[in-house]
Amino acid sequence: MEKIVGTNLGNWLVLEKWMSPFIFDGTDAEDETWLARMLPPDELDRRMKKHRDTYISEEDFANIASHGMNLVRIPVPYFIFGDRPPFSGCIEYLDRALEWAQKYNLKVLIDLHTVHGSQNGYDNGGLTGVCKWYKNNEEVRFALSVLERLAERYARQPALYGIEVLNEPISFSVYMTAPSTGKARDTEEAKGSGYVPMSFLKSFYEEAYHILRKYLGEDKAVVFHDGFRLGRWGGFFKKKGMKNVVLDTHIYIFAMENFVPFHAKWVYRLYMTINARQLKRAGRHIPVIVGEWCIANRWAQKFLNNPEAEEQCRRAYREVAEIQKYVWNQTAGHIYWNYQLYRDKGKPFDEVWKNGWDLSRCLKNGWISF
Structure with missing residues (x-):
C-alpha cells in the first residue's frame, strides 16, 4: 500500500468522555465502564x-477521502460482538464502515482499543486507574477470541488494511507518570494494577499474530x-518469521509539553x-506508522479566541x-x-485546548492540509 495518510474515528465505538462529555450527562462517570454501571440498561442502550447512529456517517x-486521506483507523471495544453485558455490541457499525470505506476508496485499520480490566488504566482503555487485564488469563483468551472473530469476519473485505492487536499497552515509565494512575473510582478494583511487562507483550503479540494469520492473507497487515x-x-518480529507487520507508535507534542516549562x-x-x-532506528527492522498525533500545542493555543491574532494562530498551527x-x-505513514470531537461542528468546545485535536475543524480553519 502507498504511504498511509489517515485519521482515527475515535469516540464512535469506544467512548472517551473528554471528547463528548454530554453523553455522560446525569452521571459522574469518567469512563465507559462506569457509565454502563451507572445507567439503567435501557437508558444505556438508548x-x-x-x-x-449519528456520530459518524x-x-x-x-x-475524509476528499482531503486526500487514504485510511481510517477505527477503535473498537472488546464487547463489539455484544457478548459482554451490560455493554451493547456494535459490530453492525463496523460492517457499515467497511462498506463506506470501500465506496470511497479508503482502507480500514481495525484497532482493538479496550480489553476487560484495561491494558493501560486510561479512560481510552475503558476503565480509569485500573490496569490488570494481562494478569487474567481468561480475559487474555477472550481478547484473542475477539481478534479471531474480527479476522474471520473481514478477511475477504477489500477495504480492510489490517488489524491492530491492542492499543497502548502501558510501559513502566508511562504507567508511573500517567495522570490516571492511582485514580480509580473503586480502589479495591484497582488492586494489583501495574504496567504490562515486555515479556508478556511479546508472547501475546506472537500468539495474536498466528491467530490472525489463520484468516488474514499476507496482503492484510497485522x-x-x-x-x-x-x-x-x-x-x-523478523526473528519470529512474521510477514507484513507494522509497528504503531503514538507521539503527541501536547503530552511532551506537560514535562517542559516553555512552549x-x-x-x-x-x-x-x-x-x-x-x-x-526502529524503521530499520519493521515499517513504523505514527498511529496517533495531532497539532494541539500551547504556543498556538495562546492566540485562540483573540480576533486580532487570527492570522498568528493559523500560522502557528500550520507551522x-x-x-x-x-x-x-519519513515513516510508513501517519493517522491523526x-x-x-463534537458531531456538531459549530458547537464551541468547553475547553479551548480541544481545538487542535479535532481534524475537521483544523481543516476548516486552514491549520492543516494533506
Missing part, C-alpha cells in the same frame, strides 16, 4: 444507539502498538528531531503541523487523532 467517509517502547523491539517552535523542532532518530508531517512522512 444513548449508545443515538450516539453510534457516510458523509464523513466522503469528506499491526502492533509499541507499548510506549519504540526502541525495544529491534528485530523481534515555542524551537522546542517542537528539537522534540521532532529526537523522535525522527528513534523512528528511523507545528508541517514540523510534524515532515518527520511522519481525531477526525472530530
Whole structure:
C-alpha cells in the first residue's frame, strides 16, 4: 500500500468522555465502564444507539477521502460482538464502515482499543486507574477470541488494511507518570494494577499474530502498538518469521509539553528531531506508522479566541503541523487523532485546548492540509 495518510474515528465505538462529555450527562462517570454501571440498561442502550447512529456517517467517509486521506483507523471495544453485558455490541457499525470505506476508496485499520480490566488504566482503555487485564488469563483468551472473530469476519473485505492487536499497552515509565494512575473510582478494583511487562507483550503479540494469520492473507497487515517502547523491539518480529507487520507508535507534542516549562517552535523542532532518530532506528527492522498525533500545542493555543491574532494562530498551527508531517512522512505513514470531537461542528468546545485535536475543524480553519 502507498504511504498511509489517515485519521482515527475515535469516540464512535469506544467512548472517551473528554471528547463528548454530554453523553455522560446525569452521571459522574469518567469512563465507559462506569457509565454502563451507572445507567439503567435501557437508558444505556438508548444513548449508545443515538450516539453510534449519528456520530459518524457516510458523509464523513466522503469528506475524509476528499482531503486526500487514504485510511481510517477505527477503535473498537472488546464487547463489539455484544457478548459482554451490560455493554451493547456494535459490530453492525463496523460492517457499515467497511462498506463506506470501500465506496470511497479508503482502507480500514481495525484497532482493538479496550480489553476487560484495561491494558493501560486510561479512560481510552475503558476503565480509569485500573490496569490488570494481562494478569487474567481468561480475559487474555477472550481478547484473542475477539481478534479471531474480527479476522474471520473481514478477511475477504477489500477495504480492510489490517488489524491492530491492542492499543497502548502501558510501559513502566508511562504507567508511573500517567495522570490516571492511582485514580480509580473503586480502589479495591484497582488492586494489583501495574504496567504490562515486555515479556508478556511479546508472547501475546506472537500468539495474536498466528491467530490472525489463520484468516488474514499476507496482503492484510497485522499491526502492533509499541507499548510506549519504540526502541525495544529491534528485530523481534523478523526473528519470529512474521510477514507484513507494522509497528504503531503514538507521539503527541501536547503530552511532551506537560514535562517542559516553555512552549515555542524551537522546542517542537528539537522534540521532532529526537523522535525522527528513534523512528528511523526502529524503521530499520519493521515499517513504523505514527498511529496517533495531532497539532494541539500551547504556543498556538495562546492566540485562540483573540480576533486580532487570527492570522498568528493559523500560522502557528500550520507551522507545528508541517514540523510534524515532515518527520511522519519519513515513516510508513501517519493517522491523526481525531477526525472530530463534537458531531456538531459549530458547537464551541468547553475547553479551548480541544481545538487542535479535532481534524475537521483544523481543516476548516486552514491549520492543516494533506
